[in-house]
Amino acid sequence: MIVSVDDVEFKYKSIQILKDVKFEVKSGEIVSILGINGAGKTTLMKCINKILAPKKGTILIENSDLSKINRHDLAKKVGYVPQRSNGNFMTVFDSLLLGRRPHIKWEVSKKDIEITENVLKLLDLEKYALRNTNELSGGELQKVIIGRALVQEPQIILLDEPTNNLDLKNQLEVMKILKEVSKKNNITSIIVMHDINLSLRYCDKFLMLKDGSVFAEGGKEIITSKNIMEVYGVNTQVHEFNGHLTIIPEES
Numbered sequence: 742m743i744v745s746v747d748d749v750e751f752k753y754k755s756i757q758i759l760k761d762v763k764f765e766v767k768s769g770e771i772v773s774i775l776g777i778n779g780a781g782k783t784t785l786m787k788c789i790n791k792i793l794a795p796k797k798g799t800i801l802i803e804n805s806d807l808s809k810i811n812r813h814d815l816a817k818k819v820g821y822v823p824q825r826s827n828g829n830f831m832t833v834f835d836s837l838l839l840g841r842r843p844h845i846k847w848e849v850s851k852k853d854i855e856i857t858e859n860v861l862k863l864l865d866l867e868k869y870a871l872r873n874t875n876e877l878s879g880g881e882l883q884k885v886i887i888g889r890a891l892v893q894e895p896q897i898i899l900l901d902e903p904t905n906n907l908d909l910k911n912q913l914e915v916m917k918i919l920k921e922v923s924k925k926n927n928i929t930s931i932i933v934m935h936d937i938n939l940s941l942r943y944c945d946k947f948l949m950l951k952d953g954s955v956f957a958e959g960g961k962e963i964i965t966s967k968n969i970m971e972v973y974g975v976n977t978q979v980h981e982f983n984g985h986l987t988i989i990p991e992e993s
């Protein structure tokens with residue numbers, strides 16, 4: 742197991758957000774974390790990235806206790822794409838290159854530049870390379886932030902609603918790239934997603950959070966009308982179209 746979360750509890754002051762959270766992720770898996778607004782998805786991602794410390798329980802990354810892994814070593818292993826990002830006066834190229842920081846010893850190497858150029862190309866961002874990130878659209882910026890995590894070459898990427906700002910074409914493209922990169926380089930991806938259909942198309946495993954706990958966990962078989970009703974309170978029909986399991990919500 743590359744990630745093992747056991748009995749994790751988290752509170753903001755006295756308010757309980759996560760409780761008894763337990764799941765395991767195998768190397769190379771693409772896991773989708775699902776749940777309503779406020780269910781605790783971002784909090785869980787922040788615990789796995791050591792931005793927040795659980796009040797109880799353990800998180801193991803490759804069998805090492807996360808609380809004992811230092812920031813520098815963690816940055817080589819885990820990349821994080823947060824829910825919200827702002828542009829700044831740094832160019833797109835430099836922003837991507839920043840992802841190499843955990844690997845750079847004295848100065849930027851040829852390899853660092855090469856990896857950055859490859860990701861720039863992969864995400865079709867070459868034309869923006871010299872533009873400042875505060876001069877990009879929301880979707881373009883989102884691709885840069887995802888690119889920075891790829892440049893980091895981590896074993897695990899945590900992505901919090903990565904397709905949020907993206908148009909339909911870019912949603913499919915970014916998810917396809919993430920899947921290809923994950924499978925090619927055996928990278929594990931843990932992705933918070935609101936679009937269940939998109940997540941059904943690209944993810945291997947699903948984790949439904951409800952009231953701060955894991956309500957259901959497993960493959961596509963857990964995405965049932967009954968579970969969606971329990972977690973989201975919405976009536977849905979689940980059908981297969983062209984080989985893709987598809988959720989059709991109904992108005993109440």
Ligand SMILES: Nc1ncnc2c1ncn2[C@@H]1O[C@H](COP(=O)(O)OP(=O)(O)OP(=O)(O)O)[C@@H](O)[C@H]1O
Binds near residue numbers: 777784
């Ligand atoms: N810094 C904070 N201090 C206090 N409460 C917080 C803080 N950050 C988040 N919360 C609360 O914790 C709960 C879980 O938040 P979290 O961001 O983990 O939910 P989420 O499932 O990611 O939601 P969304 O789908 O809306 O992004 C929410 O009720 C939120 O208001």
